[in-house]
Amino acid sequence: MDFAQYDSSYSQEFKDDVRALLELGGKPNISDFFPVLKFFDLQGLLRRGNLHAKNILTIFDKVIDKRLQTRSTSLRDNDVLDSLLNLNQMDESAFSRNDMRHLFFVLFIAGTDTVSSTLEWAMAELIHNPSKLEKARSEITKLMENKKNIIQESDIPQLPYLQAVIKETLRLHPPAPFLVPHQAIHDVEIQGFTVPKNAQILCNVWAIGRDPKLWSHPEMFMPERFLELKVDYGGQDFELIPFGAGQRICPGLNMAHRMLHIMLGSLIQNFD
Numbered sequence: 001m002d003f004a005q006y007d008s009s010y011s012q013e014f015k016d017d018v019r020a021l022l023e024l025g026g027k028p029n030i031s032d033f034f035p036v037l038k039f040f041d042l043q044g045l046l047r048r049g050n051l052h053a054k055n056i057l058t059i060f061d062k063v064i065d066k067r068l069q070t071r072s073t074s075l076r077d078n079d080v081l082d083s084l085l086n087l088n089q090m091d092e093s094a095f096s097r098n099d100m101r102h103l104f105f106v107l108f109i110a111g112t113d114t115v116s117s118t119l120e121w122a123m124a125e126l127i128h129n130p131s132k133l134e135k136a137r138s139e140i141t142k143l144m145e146n147k148k149n150i151i152q153e154s155d156i157p158q159l160p161y162l163q164a165v166i167k168e169t170l171r172l173h174p175p176a177p178f179l180v181p182h183q184a185i186h187d188v189e190i191q192g193f194t195v196p197k198n199a200q201i202l203c204n205v206w207a208i209g210r211d212p213k214l215w216s217h218p219e220m221f222m223p224e225r226f227l228e229l230k231v232d233y234g235g236q237d238f239e240l241i242p243f244g245a246g247q248r249i250c251p252g253l254n255m256a257h258r259m260l261h262i263m264l265g266s267l268i269q270n271f272d
């Protein structure tokens with residue numbers, strides 16, 4: 001079963017369920033404003049979300065079953081699934097099959113649509129701004145002149161304009177526009193506002209990314225701004241936090257950083 005095979009029915013089903021779950025998660029939910037209504041799930045968001053989540057978990061079950069059939073009794077260590085199955089076989093109580101299904105669930109939900117939607121936005125912005133696309137292409141062509149292969153991870157630091165394109169895309173189109181809901185564990189005062197204990201906190205990074213007090217011409221796609229600004233999305237510069245910040249910052253940041261640059265870079269390098 002190969003998720004990367006675009007014509008496989010599993011990968012299509014899986015993609016549709018992930019997309020549907022993320023769309024449901026991004027919809028305004030009346031229960032966020034009136035928590036007393038949570039139980040009634042008036043918009044059916046929870047009910048529909050649970051259906052898609054169940055489908056995804058079933059697909060993982062099939063993947064795990066198939067691997068269990070093909071793998072021999074000895075412990076193999078070929079990929080993440082093998083390593084997790086080894087852990088599970090060594091001590092089922094320490095790492096159960098259910099833990100495995102849910103670990104894959106969170107990794108795939110958090111790590112697929114976020115990267116693909118950022119890539120789609122980057123391509124859309126570049127297509128609407130052909131001079132910026134040309135600038136990105138010439139930077140890549142120049143660097144790769146004497147190299148035979150497509151962009152590698154080690155090339156990323158030498159591609160400042162490509163890096164600026166990714167930052168500018170995440171500024172304008174953060175895939176998690178409100179980050180992930182957090183909860184205040186005690187009363188806290190921030191700049192004169194009291195946030196009461198247990199309040200749900202949504203951080204509007206979409207609005208921060210377009211705040212005219214922070215960015216000049218905030219609605220314009222201008223990667224050049226990042227060539228001068230020393231601002232990064234590592235969680236230290238609060239004007240650009242598409243991955244969040246602090247203790248719960250996205251653990252996939254480094255992987256996403258590499259994937260975004262390599263994928264966008266090789267698309268620009270190889271297609272017109």
Ligand code: HEM
Nearest residue numbers: 110111114115118176179180242243244248250251252256
């Ligand atoms: C453009 C790509 C991505 C963006 C913008 C992004 C953004 C985020 C954000 C905003 C959060 C919540 C942070 C918070 O609680 O405030 C998060 C959490 C998370 N992300 Fe990412 N992410 C991306 C890619 C990935 C990838 C590739 C993976 C792994 C394969 C991943 C795995 C996770 C996980 C497991 C969490 C939950 C962490 C926790 O609950 O503490 N993400 N991400």
